[in-house]
Amino acid sequence: MTKWIFRGIRTGIKTTSYPRSPELAPGVTPGRPGGRQGGDESIQGIERCPTGALSLAGDQIGVDYRRCVHCFRCQRGAGSVVGWQSGYEWGSRDAARDDDRAALGCAFQHSLHIRVVDCGACGACLSEIEQTNKPYYNMHRLGFFVTPTPRTADVLLLAGPLTEHMRHPLSRAYNAMPTPKRVIAVGTCALSGGPFGPSFASNAGVTEAVPVDVFVPGCPPPPLAIIHALLLLVGRTAPSTLDSARSAEGIVTP
Amino acid sequence: MISPSKNIVALSELPEVAKSHWSSKVKVGVDAGKRMATVDCQVAEMPEVCGWLLSHSYNFATLVVQEGAAEWSLRYIFYGSQGSGLVHVTVGLPKDQLVVPSISLQVHAADWHERQAEDLFGLTFEGHPKLGDFVLHEEWPEGVNPMRASFDPSRRYPHCEPDPVWRPSPIVQSPGAFMMPIGPVYSDQSESALFLLETVGEDVIRTIPHFFYKYRGVEKIAEGSSVDRVLLLAERFSGTSAFAHSLAFCQAVEEIGGVVVPARAQALRVLLAELERLRHHVAAIGGICHSTALAVATSQANILEEDQLRLAGALTGHRYLFGLNLPGGLSLDLSDEECRRVGQSAQAITGRLSELREMLRFTNSFLDRVEKVGIVTGQAAATYGLVGPVARASGLAIDLRKILPYGLYELPLSFSVPCEKEGDGYARLRILFQEAEQSANIIQEVASSLPGGPVCTSAPLRGGSALGWVEAPRGAAFHWVSVGENGRVTRYRVTTPSFTNWHGFHLAAEEFAFQDFPIILATFGLSNAESDC
Numbered sequence: 001m002t003k004w005i006f007r008g009i010r011t012g013i014k015t016t017s018y019p020r021s022p023e024l025a026p027g028v029t030p031g032r033p034g035g036r037q038g039g040d041e042s043i044q045g046i047e048r049c050p051t052g053a054l055s056l057a058g059d060q061i062g063v064d065y066r067r068c069v070h071c072f073r074c075q076r077g078a079g080s081v082v083g084w085q086s087g088y089e090w091g092s093r094d095a096a097r098d099d100d101r102a103a104l105g106c107a108f109q110h111s112l113h114i115r116v117v118d119c120g121a122c123g124a125c126l127s128e129i130e131q132t133n134k135p136y137y138n139m140h141r142l143g144f145f146v147t148p149t150p151r152t153a154d155v156l157l158l159a160g161p162l163t164e165h166m167r168h169p170l171s172r173a174y175n176a177m178p179t180p181k182r183v184i185a186v187g188t189c190a191l192s193g194g195p196f197g198p199s200f201a202s203n204a205g206v207t208e209a210v211p212v213d214v215f216v217p218g219c220p221p222p223p224l225a226i227i228h229a230l231l232l233l234v235g236r237t238a239p240s241t242l243d244s245a246r247s248a249e250g251i252v253t254p
Numbered sequence: 255m256i257s258p259s260k261n262i263v264a265l266s267e268l269p270e271v272a273k274s275h276w277s278s279k280v281k282v283g284v285d286a287g288k289r290m291a292t293v294d295c296q297v298a299e300m301p302e303v304c305g306w307l308l309s310h311s312y313n314f315a316t317l318v319v320q321e322g323a324a325e326w327s328l329r330y331i332f333y334g335s336q337g338s339g340l341v342h343v344t345v346g347l348p349k350d351q352l353v354v355p356s357i358s359l360q361v362h363a364a365d366w367h368e369r370q371a372e373d374l375f376g377l378t379f380e381g382h383p384k385l386g387d388f389v390l391h392e393e394w395p396e397g398v399n400p401m402r403a404s405f406d407p408s409r410r411y412p413h414c415e416p417d418p419v420w421r422p423s424p425i426v427q428s429p430g431a432f433m434m435p436i437g438p439v440y441s442d443q444s445e446s447a448l449f450l451l452e453t454v455g456e457d458v459i460r461t462i463p464h465f466f467y468k469y470r471g472v473e474k475i476a477e478g479s480s481v482d483r484v485l486l487l488a489e490r491f492s493g494t495s496a497f498a499h500s501l502a503f504c505q506a507v508e509e510i511g512g513v514v515v516p517a518r519a520q521a522l523r524v525l526l527a528e529l530e531r532l533r534h535h536v537a538a539i540g541g542i543c544h545s546t547a548l549a550v551a552t553s554q555a556n557i558l559e560e561d562q563l564r565l566a567g568a569l570t571g572h573r574y575l576f577g578l579n580l581p582g583g584l585s586l587d588l589s590d591e592e593c594r595r596v597g598q599s600a601q602a603i604t605g606r607l608s609e610l611r612e613m614l615r616f617t618n619s620f621l622d623r624v625e626k627v628g629i630v631t632g633q634a635a636a637t638y639g640l641v642g643p644v645a646r647a648s649g650l651a652i653d654l655r656k657i658l659p660y661g662l663y664e665l666p667l668s669f670s671v672p673c674e675k676e677g678d679g680y681a682r683l684r685i686l687f688q689e690a691e692q693s694a695n696i697i698q699e700v701a702s703s704l705p706g707g708p709v710c711t712s713a714p715l716r717g718g719s720a721l722g723w724v725e726a727p728r729g730a731a732f733h734w735v736s737v738g739e740n741g742r743v744t745r746y747r748v749t750t751p752s753f754t755n756w757h758g759f760h761l762a763a764e765e766f767a768f769q770d771f772p773i774i775l776a777t778f779g780l781s782n783a784e785s786d787c
Contacts, residue, residue, distance in 0.1 A: 007550055008549075026564065027565060027567025030573060050482060069486065069490070072572075072577040076577075076585045076586060116442070120446070120467075120468040120469075121445075121493075121783065122494075122783045123445070126445065127493065131556075134560060136557065137560075146443065160468070161470065163467065164469075165469055166468065168393070169438045169439055169446065194490070195483075196475065197470075199407050199474075199475050200410060201407075201469055201475075220493065220574065
């Protein structure tokens with residue numbers, strides 16, 4: 001066993017310094033569209049978006065991040081329609097919802113127990129959620145813990161469009177949680193149904209079954225975006241926005 | 255090794271054989287260029303033909319049911335396990351005839367395909383020992399078959415309320431017998447699936463899995479959609495093998511359109527597909543270490559996994575290689591310099607992987623947990639038609655890259671198909687290590703000799719049907735695509751390695767100690783997203 005101990009020590013610390021300082025390593029995020037004014041050619045290019053995430057708002061191209069699946073169709077091929085932003089602080093609250101519900105008491109700030117429920121996710125969101133618990137992101141250092149049962153969970157982390165077959169297990173998991181309880185929806189499918197829903201087998205996201213407090217858009221959202229959402233839930237950082245057209249009104253950079 | 259004694263019959267000999275066995279009742283057409291034969295037969299002869307193919311080294315790949323305006327068409331696809339090619343057995347049925355003879359008694363690999371078709375189309379497979387709720391759970395309204403043409407996929411169908419006091423009832427009757435349900439929400443971050451474990455004390459007698467909690471009806475919602483839209487589905491139903499499945503779909507569409515993919519795109523596709531396999535295998539190795547609670551080894555594998563996610567992210571813009579495959583090539587060109595760097599990183603990763611392998615090899619507490627655990631015998635693997643690393647760990651050297659080469663794999667790339675005999679958890683782990691190493695070598699080989707030229711050609715849309723296949727990280731995947739004259743997909747049938755291998759999972763999960771269950775699960779390394787699509 002000693003060889004493993006030495007092996008571990010020799011490996012050194014791999015963990016990101018986020019949120020103390022931004023993570024700048026290449027490949028930690030797929031980025032997302034946004035940040036360019038719509039010229040004539042851009043306006044025609046909006047139709048290239050297969051999920052209807054792009055829209056025209058005045059002379060700006062708006063991006064509905066609840067629908068964007070990072071298919072790069074607006075960026076690659078015959079000229080790019082929109083700019084592409086790097087970054088990963090994507091955790092957002094629904095602007096229409098009352099904000100005081102989202103704030104958890106300070107007791108949770110450094111001790112939050114998370115139960116992950118797979119509501120029909122493709123595996124990429126789940127894999128990114130798993131990464132947050134692995135050496136590079138290690139959310140334990142921030143006081144976030146994954147728990148095997150909803151009975152001891154403070155927050156549900158949901159991924160997937162919510163298939164009809166998972167509707168009942170999800171509501172049982174939600175009802176089994178003690179209060180106060182919160183829900184984070186992870187990934188485009190959980191926010192809008194993604195490419196799958198709504199249909200006969202899937203819903204248009206998990207909001208159809210449980211109230212969601214924090215949304216993390218992305219297909220899949222990178223691990224840092226999920227950590228940002230958890231920090232946002234416990235009031236340790238500021239929210240991003242779900243719709244780039246609205247960003248001018250109220251985006252707060254932490 | 256299994257079945258060297260089986261007679262191998264080449265495609266070119268099929269017409270002769272069919273004539274002598276079934277005279278004029280069975281018509282065989284052979285396309286030597288595509289290495290494919292079509293066997294047209296009557297319903298009465300079909301089970302015999304399928305059984306005959308199986309006993310002559312053709313493995314069952316998939317069953318494609320298509321509902322036409324006037325008739326049903328059933329297509330049983332077989333592939334030569336020794337590299338002979340593809341055989342499509344096709345049967346037509348009048349529309350009002352909903353009963354088909356089952357082939358699953360002769361061809362056990364077709365078992366789940368028939369159950370699926372019964373559930374989704376309402377066809378009855380006569381002689382099948384177990385039909386009933388399978389994909390659709392008991393809450394689903396009876397008699398509503400979502401794959402039928404008359405079914406409207408956009409509306410909701412009211413489900414019955416599940417029984418609130420449901421308890422699984424044990425089948426084994428003995429003192430202390432207990433049915434232990436695990437799932438659908440269980441463990442830390444596992445995918446949704448339910449396993450009913452029949453236990454007597456510490457011992458688990460057998461496991462009864464229930465799947466399709468994640469059924470998203472991909473095959474149905476693809477119908478009537480444009481090819482571009484279905485590509486999104488093909489890429490996103492299984493995010494951890496997205497590149498492989500989008501590649502299989504694109505290859506089918508390219509086959510329909512008669513598109514020749516540029517050489518550079520072919521090479522880059524191999525490079526990216528192997529990058530995905532490498533990442534998947536490293537993640538699976540991490541999963542196995544995690545299941546045995548060997549923390550440092552888990553962390554080492556996890557570091558390698560994230561390194562590769564970052565590599566993919568920096569290289570292609572997406573950590574899971576989404577948005578790259580297009581019918582006709584790739585959406586993105588990579589510079590030769592970048593590819594060389596990928597080759598070097600892949601090599602560095604193999605070095606670190608082999609260190610990890612050697613350390614695990616001499617860790618007794620680890621070996622105790624994976625050796626002789628979850629054994630699948632070669633005979634059973636062959637009967638169930640298992641694929642991928644699971645089959646190769648049980649002595650079946652089946653790899654579509656070798657036996658049905660596609661794209662650049664048709665050229666001699668220097669790799670071999672690793673094969674182990676034991677069929678236990680440790681054999682599966684060793685296979686993962688060996689394949690990861692081979693993938694890194696392929697990446698290097700391809701990166702060092704990239705052809706020039708464009709990475710995408712225009713792919714005209716034509717009506718027609720074709721089969722696309724790839725060796726996905728978890729094994730053989732088959733995508734059957736039919737496109738109508740208007741460019742809309744009329745039928746999309748996906749057969750994934752997870753679907754094929756979950757069918758045989760219960761073989762490994764019999765007569766074991768309770769604490770071995772996570773290890774058996776991890777060594778199979780299957781995905782419910784992939785199987786439940």
